[in-house]
Amino acid sequence: MSIKILKNVFDQIRANAEETYPEECCGLLIGPGDGEKKVIDSVKMTNAYAGPKNDRYHINPLELFKEDRGVAEKGLAITGIYHSHPDYPAKLSAYDLEHSFPWYSYIIVSVPNGKAGEVRSWVPDDERTTTSEEKVEVISEAS
Numbered sequence: 001m002s003i004k005i006l007k008n009v010f011d012q013i014r015a016n017a018e019e020t021y022p023e024e025c026c027g028l029l030i031g032p033g034d035g036e037k038k039v040i041d042s043v044k045m046t047n048a049y050a051g052p053k054n055d056r057y058h059i060n061p062l063e064l065f066k067e068d069r070g071v072a073e074k075g076l077a078i079t080g081i082y083h084s085h086p087d088y089p090a091k092l093s094a095y096d097l098e099h100s101f102p103w104y105s106y107i108i109v110s111v112p113n114g115k116a117g118e119v120r121s122w123v124p125d126d127e128r129t130t131t132s133e134e135k136v137e138v139i140s141e142a143s
């Protein structure tokens, strides 16, 4: 399995991860509404986690549902969620898995020393006990 992502969106996500360093950034991955695993846009979200934001993020569900409706009105769909791991590998943590939605892809940007590094994508299983990795394929155009 793989997930395609437009180069400019890939760059936006990496830039967002560097801007919020040393805190985690988070946002939505927007895809075409036809079920294809392709990211054509992203939406920055507020990290609403109440504690230290260097190794946790939380997206307000109301904010998420509002965006979900807006995206659907445009005929698009939320494909997944991205967030950053400041000074930590781009692997889905136990906390991330526990708070995941199994129908989303989770793209994580590792940010060692404030510079965006490795980008990996994970898909939780239905029970949210394990994840499988999907290959991130950066593409240059919308086709």
Ligand SMILES: [Zn+2]
Residues within 6 Å of the ligand: 083, 084, 085, 092, 093, 096
């Ligand atoms: Zn995480």
